[in-house]
Amino acid sequence: MAATIKQIAGRLNVSVATVSRALNDLPGVGEKMRRKVRRTAAELGYVPDFHARALVSGKVPFLGLVVPDITNSFFPALALAVEEAAAASGQSLILLNTNWRRDRLAQALELLSSRRVSGLIVAEPLDAAILDSVDLETVSNGLVLAGVEAPGGTGLCSVMVDDRDGGMQVGRHLVECGAHRIAFVGGPSESPNSRDRLEGLTIGLGISGGAAAIVSVTDGAWTEESGYRQADRLLRDMVPDAIFAANDLLAIGVMRRLVESGIAVGRGVALAGYDDTHVVSLTSVPITSVAQPTAQVGSLAVKLLGQMLSGDSGCGDAVLKPSLVARSSTLEFSNLHVLAPRDAQGA
Amino acid sequence: MAATIKQIAGRLNVSVATVSRALNDLPGVGEKMRRKVRRTAAELGYVPDFHARALVSGKVPFLGLVVPDITNSFFPALALAVEEAAAASGQSLILLNTNWRRDRLAQALELLSSRRVSGLIVAEPLDAAILDSVDLETVSNGLVLAGVEAPGGTGLCSVMVDDRDGGMQVGRHLVECGAHRIAFVGGPSESPNSRDRLEGLTIGLGISGGAAAIVSVTDGAWTEESGYRQADRLLRDMVPDAIFAANDLLAIGVMRRLVESGIAVGRGVALAGYDDTHVVSLTSVPITSVAQPTAQVGSLAVKLLGQMLSGDSGCGDAVLKPSLVARSSTLEFSNLHVLAPRDAQGA
DNA sequence: CGGGATGGCGTAAACGTTTACGCAACGTAA
DNA sequence: TTACGTTGCGTAAACGTTTACGCCATCCCG
Numbered sequence: 001m002a003a004t005i006k007q008i009a010g011r012l013n014v015s016v017a018t019v020s021r022a023l024n025d026l027p028g029v030g031e032k033m034r035r036k037v038r039r040t041a042a043e044l045g046y047v048p049d050f051h052a053r054a055l056v057s058g059k060v061p062f063l064g065l066v067v068p069d070i071t072n073s074f075f076p077a078l079a080l081a082v083e084e085a086a087a088a089s090g091q092s093l094i095l096l097n098t099n100w101r102r103d104r105l106a107q108a109l110e111l112l113s114s115r116r117v118s119g120l121i122v123a124e125p126l127d128a129a130i131l132d133s134v135d136l137e138t139v140s141n142g143l144v145l146a147g148v149e150a151p152g153g154t155g156l157c158s159v160m161v162d163d164r165d166g167g168m169q170v171g172r173h174l175v176e177c178g179a180h181r182i183a184f185v186g187g188p189s190e191s192p193n194s195r196d197r198l199e200g201l202t203i204g205l206g207i208s209g210g211a212a213a214i215v216s217v218t219d220g221a222w223t224e225e226s227g228y229r230q231a232d233r234l235l236r237d238m239v240p241d242a243i244f245a246a247n248d249l250l251a252i253g254v255m256r257r258l259v260e261s262g263i264a265v266g267r268g269v270a271l272a273g274y275d276d277t278h279v280v281s282l283t284s285v286p287i288t289s290v291a292q293p294t295a296q297v298g299s300l301a302v303k304l305l306g307q308m309l310s311g312d313s314g315c316g317d318a319v320l321k322p323s324l325v326a327r328s329s330t331l332e333f334s335n336l337h338v339l340a341p342r343d344a345q346g347a
Numbered sequence: 348m349a350a351t352i353k354q355i356a357g358r359l360n361v362s363v364a365t366v367s368r369a370l371n372d373l374p375g376v377g378e379k380m381r382r383k384v385r386r387t388a389a390e391l392g393y394v395p396d397f398h399a400r401a402l403v404s405g406k407v408p409f410l411g412l413v414v415p416d417i418t419n420s421f422f423p424a425l426a427l428a429v430e431e432a433a434a435a436s437g438q439s440l441i442l443l444n445t446n447w448r449r450d451r452l453a454q455a456l457e458l459l460s461s462r463r464v465s466g467l468i469v470a471e472p473l474d475a476a477i478l479d480s481v482d483l484e485t486v487s488n489g490l491v492l493a494g495v496e497a498p499g500g501t502g503l504c505s506v507m508v509d510d511r512d513g514g515m516q517v518g519r520h521l522v523e524c525g526a527h528r529i530a531f532v533g534g535p536s537e538s539p540n541s542r543d544r545l546e547g548l549t550i551g552l553g554i555s556g557g558a559a560a561i562v563s564v565t566d567g568a569w570t571e572e573s574g575y576r577q578a579d580r581l582l583r584d585m586v587p588d589a590i591f592a593a594n595d596l597l598a599i600g601v602m603r604r605l606v607e608s609g610i611a612v613g614r615g616v617a618l619a620g621y622d623d624t625h626v627v628s629l630t631s632v633p634i635t636s637v638a639q640p641t642a643q644v645g646s647l648a649v650k651l652l653g654q655m656l657s658g659d660s661g662c663g664d665a666v667l668k669p670s671l672v673a674r675s676s677t678l679e680f681s682n683l684h685v686l687a688p689r690d691a692q693g694a
Numbered sequence: 695c696g697g698g699a700t701g702g703c704g705t706a707a708a709c710g711t712t713t714a715c716g717c718a719a720c721g722t723a724a
Numbered sequence: 725t726t727a728c729g730t731t732g733c734g735t736a737a738a739c740g741t742t743t744a745c746g747c748c749a750t751c752c753c754g
Contacts, residue, residue, distance in 0.1 A: 017733075028732065094411075404742060
């Protein structure tokens with residue numbers, strides 16, 4: 001049985017206050033006594049009860065990161081970044097995986113209002129229904145969103161990555177690669193991230209002035225299976241020049257479906273994903289993707305959280321820029337459709 | 348400010364006991380009063396303070412999973428399995444990532460003794476030094492190891508996967524594929540998992556009776572970089588027929604190095620990994636790997652933990668069997684070196 | 695109509711800490 | 725010497741719950 005402060009006090013015939021002071025390096029206790037307390041604490045195998053400590057002091061040494069899908073490598077990468085940033089400020093991280101389930105998300109938020117964590121970084125969208133189920137006033141200072149936009153009205157703090165810009169970069173890149181008929185394979189239709197990436201794509205195609213046009217938009221979940229199914233539906237009608245998947249997982253699903261149809265990714269169809277997870281650089285033909293600045297997102301989120309907790313209520317929303325990473329899945333297509341004509345000209 | 352049970356009681360002119368009973372569906376309170384309490388609790392946005400609750404009841408609704416590297420997809424997969432099993436028994440999961448750092452591991456164990464979690468599932472090795480730093484008696488019932496062996500002497504509970512068997516399966520498979528000079532690319536030299544997989548490999552090669560022999564053993568970390576470096580060292584001396592990497596991450600690193608040398612994976616060299624993470628099925632040439640029964644590991648670990656917490660101290664250690672998943676990285680080699688001679692015979 | 699159950703509620707102790715306050719003893723300066 | 729600050733410690737309240745216990749009605753059965 002874990003020893004308590006009271007047992008230590010009893011053994012030494014001193015008061016619990018003295019023991020507490022001794023153990024916490026607070027003034028008001030002699031050096032000799034401090035050593036005695038330390039020693040018996042070690043002997044008894046004393047471990048402080050965080051619950052009791054948190055109950056009275058109101059402070060908890062943990063912050064939580066809520067992710068929707070731990071299986072999607074993007075989130076472990078984010079977790080790593082957040083963890084490092086948190087460690088730098090002396091806090092450690094616990095990870096909550098919701099599996100895209102609303103009850104788990106609500107539970108995670110409750111974790112915050114029940115003061116089990118000092119702060120929460122949430123990396124998935126919060127809709128009105130969820131927000132209704134928690135006390136916003138209580139929760140709002142101690143919560144920062146990462147990579148998702150704050151719902152309107154709520155003064156929630158967030159650090160965003162510019163999805164529209166990412167989509168734009170992809171759009172321009174695809175036009176440069178010589179793609180004309182472009183398909184977008186989206187995430188859930190209600191996801192702002194997915195919508196913004198599509199919007200960006202449209203803008204990117206527009207400003208590139210190419211004859212490019214988006215020929216199809218589909219929707220589903222953020223999974224490989226959804227990518228596969230959407231590609232399947234897509235191929236019934238047409239074979240586009242290029243496919244932009246709102247997600248690397250989707251992109252991989254799309255790729256699987258393309259391969260099944262004997263369509264060579266990068267040759268027959270250009271393919272781009274989003275998140276630049278490690279796996280897209282390893283696939284049979286490496287997939288072009290948009291890298292999110294996870295390290296910055298993590299450190300900024302932790303920083304903002306720290307400010308909020310220390311009273312600076314100035315919710316300095318931040319928005320970072322992603323960057324396109326071009327790989328064979330589009331470059332090869334480019335070689336065939338852009339350089340090849342030139343070569344033909346030269347010949 | 349989050350409302351307390353006391354405020355609700357004050358508003359209704361009843362005692363806190365009544366409120367507590369009403370909210371927790373305990374008997375001893377009238378239906379009418381229960382409804383009134385519920386309503387004002389909702390009005391005030393009451394959220395129970397888990398700290399206070401845990402302090403008095405000694406029960407915490409969370410169990411923790413400690414993983415060494417959240418970036419290694421094997422662990423998210425395990426996390427998912429554990430989470431589902433935990434959810435089935437009404438508990439939710441928090442994830443701790445140690446990044447292979449001992450201080451983080453110690454911190455995670457402290458989390459258990461400080462009663463912030465009801466139980467802990469640890470998926471990385473615990474050595475003597477770590478165990479010394481915590482109160483074993485306190486910690487040991489509430490702790491189960493998953494996928495790693497319990498250190499001798501400590502009566503720690505564990506659910507293992509038979510690494511030796513996995514290695515054996517790989518060994519036999521490689522011999523069947525016609526490999527003779529086989530290299531092993533290991534994890535950290537002190538890792539029992541790595542050692543067992545190597546031992547299994549040796550045994551597998553032996554009982555297959557082939558002229559196969561292990562020509563090299565190296566060691567490092569469980570990372571892709573380590574795999575790359577080890578393959579680099581390996582290739583200075585020789586080009587083996589087959590390489591067995593103790594880990595998929597290592598295997599991918601090895602693959603990267605092989606590709607750089609223009610050695611065709613699956614043709615020039617057979618390659619096998621371990622864990623059967625999703626990525627090895629997506630690489631340019633899909634990599635043969637050994638699948639761990641994560642779902643069973645997860646549910647068994649949770650089950651054992653439940654038994655321990657409810658007093659059944661019978662620490663029923665379990666050991667499960669892995670299964671080899673053969674892919675092109677070895678099958679292609681097999682076609683070239685086993686079937687081809689037969690064809691030649693036939694011709 | 696009296697008796698013991700029973701249901702509904704309040705009182706208060708307990709969980710393990712932190713911390714404001716009080717109180718001696720001791721030293722130091724006038 | 726007096727007066728006063730400082731050091732070292734104890735007392736006790738507080739944090740927000742749960743829960744054993746006791747009390748007063750009410751009800752049912754004989």
